[in-house]
Amino acid sequence: MLSASRVFAGYGGLPVLREISLEIRPGEVLALLGPNGSGKSTLLSALCGVVRATEGEVRLGGRLISGMDRRSVSRQVAYVPQQFAFTQGFRVEEIVLMGRSCWLGPFERPGETDRRKVEEALAAMELERVREKPVTELSGGEAQRACLARALAQDTRFCLFDEPTASLDPRHALLVMERLAELAREGKGVAAALHDVNLAFRYASRLAFLKEGRLLGVFAPREVNEAVLETVFEVRWCFAPGPGLSRLAFPV
Structure with a gap:
């Protein structure tokens, strides 16, 4: 299990996360959703130890991640940040x-x-x-x-992805999400920050909604309604039937 318990974290003394408690379970895809600046990236960074919690605990397999060396963490948690820079050559x-x-x-x-x-x-x-x-x-x-x-x-046992489909065309976005779902079927725990609510509905086991650094709630896809989305994103939403038994959500 990879878990955060009452975690506060931020940058340069400025708080971003406020008392977040959340767990990533083996065999699931957990989608993190919320407006820009809601703390999704910081939460993923805290879960792998890149950002240290100023209060609370992050545990990996029962151990405090703050007491583990980077190699030990990297053998259990893979992390792909939102922004990346490659060295030439x-x-x-x-x-x-x-x-x-x-x-x-x-x-x-x-x-x-x-x-x-x-x-x-x-x-x-x-x-x-x-x-x-x-x-x-x-x-x-x-x-x-x-x-x-x-x-x-x-x-690794756990995989953390920050907006893994952000730069991708529709076919490759689906390719990536299918692979994340496959990782979960293999027993790995997957967490992904997403902006596409419908991709989260289709591929995630649970959806965690953040706003202003706080966790508003964690839901199964079928539990999410217009009121939840409107509270998080401050815009009206409507639902329409999707393929099979799925639903599609649209801001209006």
Whole structure:
């Protein structure tokens, strides 16, 4: 289990998160939704120890994450931030291979397992044809998928994604969300900050809504109604039937 208990966190003494309690369970996709600046990115950063909680606790498998070294955390939690910068000179394949670094010693060379994980990640994100390409020559969507592939190659129990579909066209957005759902079916715990409510309805096991640094509630997709969305986003919503038994939500 990866959990936050009454967590406060922020930057430069300015609070962002206020008394957040939340858990990510193995075998689920947890969607984080809320307006810009609601604390979704900070919460993901706190859950992997990148941002330290000023109050409260973040625990990974029962251990305080603040007392764990980065290698130990990285072997259990993969994190893809919203913004990323690539160093010039690296090829896509090399970037994805970096996801295996937490499993290697200081001078250890990648082995067969590492290479297999990289191949699987490249295939999952449909990056085989650009594997030899310098990352600085990628499109925004390709760069996003390279970051996601690196996290897949890391092969951790928990995966945290900050707006994983933000730079993607519709087909690749669905590809990524299908892969996140597949990770959950494999028993991994997945959390993703999303702005697309309908993607959350379709793929998430639970939806956590944040506003002004506070957790307003956690719901199963079928429990979310117009009132919940209007409270969070301060705009009216309506629902319409979607494919099968699903629903689609629209701001109006």
